[in-house]
Amino acid sequence: MLWRVFKYISHQFFFRHRKGHGIHSPYIFEFVNQILFNSAGIETPAEILGEHRRMSSEYVFVRRASVSTRYGSLLYRIIYWFQPDMILELGTGIGISTIYLSSGAPDTPLHSIEGNMERATIAAQLICRCCPGPVSIHWGEMEKKLEELLPMLPPRFVAFVDGNHHYEPTVVYVRELVDRAGDEAIIVMDDIYWSRGMLRAWKEIGSWPEVKVSMDLFHSGILLLRKDLQKTDLKIKF
Numbered sequence: 001m002l003w004r005v006f007k008y009i010s011h012q013f014f015f016r017h018r019k020g021h022g023i024h025s026p027y028i029f030e031f032v033n034q035i036l037f038n039s040a041g042i043e044t045p046a047e048i049l050g051e052h053r054r055m056s057s058e059y060v061f062v063r064r065a066s067v068s069t070r071y072g073s074l075l076y077r078i079i080y081w082f083q084p085d086m087i088l089e090l091g092t093g094i095g096i097s098t099i100y101l102s103s104g105a106p107d108t109p110l111h112s113i114e115g116n117m118e119r120a121t122i123a124a125q126l127i128c129r130c131c132p133g134p135v136s137i138h139w140g141e142m143e144k145k146l147e148e149l150l151p152m153l154p155p156r157f158v159a160f161v162d163g164n165h166h167y168e169p170t171v172v173y174v175r176e177l178v179d180r181a182g183d184e185a186i187i188v189m190d191d192i193y194w195s196r197g198m199l200r201a202w203k204e205i206g207s208w209p210e211v212k213v214s215m216d217l218f219h220s221g222i223l224l225l226r227k228d229l230q231k232t233d234l235k236i237k238f
């Protein structure tokens with residue numbers, strides 16, 4: 001815990017990029033400026049924010065383990081801007097991040113994996129209430145479910161990796177996703193400073209040649225795989 005506080009403070013002081021300053025690639029500049037810092041003015045639907053607040057007051061899990069409205073809205077903007085062919089989520093919880101992801105592209109298939117049956121059931125109810133699109137919750141062990149889903153993953157996907165926060169499974173899952181990815185896939189990893197193991201996984205993944213851009217926002221990390229981008233590692237105060 002103390003280690004995370006220390007890392008958070010040093011991240012606040014030693015971030016290197018704010019609002020796109022000092023970034024030369026137009027694509028990365030657009031991503032940071034318009035999507036991360038929302039100069040594009042993309043608004044998260046009020047119903048999604050309302051459901052998030054309602055679920056927060058009902059379930060302690062949301063306050064402890066779900067994305068915040070700030071990070072949920074970032075997921076929404078990434079999907080809204082990128083319009084992937086498929087969305088894959090590892091770690092549904094009770095569905096908070098799922099509703100942000102799905103509402104960014106309501107007609108895009110979304111597959112989400114959750115190992116805890118009670119949470120998966122609550123998530124399914126939430127999704128029925130607010131996501132009219134093709135959303136499927138896959139209840140079961142991450143590794144097994146991922147193996148089943150990978151063959152149907154198109155090259156142009158967005159994946160949100162938010163389950164099993166340990167070094168080894170994280171590296172294995174992201175490796176499998178990177179191997180399936182085409183030119184443009186985007187992978188968002190949550191809780192990259194959750195533990196020393198997660199930070200080690202984040203740094204190792206960022207060093208892979210297929211990962212062209214890594215953006216360290218402290219609570220999350222974003223990986224862009226576009227082959228025409230120059231290798232860039234950004235530490236951003238978000």
Ligand SMILES: C[S@@+](CC[C@H](N)C(=O)[O-])C[C@H]1O[C@@H](n2cnc3c(N)ncnc32)[C@H](O)[C@@H]1O
Pocket residue numbers: 065066067090091092093094095096097098113114115116119140141142143162163164165
């Ligand atoms: C941090 S929570 C997800 C929160 C959710 N993404 C959100 O923001 O609302 C992580 C979830 O991953 C699930 N999980 C962790 N390890 C798993 C595994 N090996 N197999 C399946 N699910 C797993 C947990 O049950 C937990 O609900």
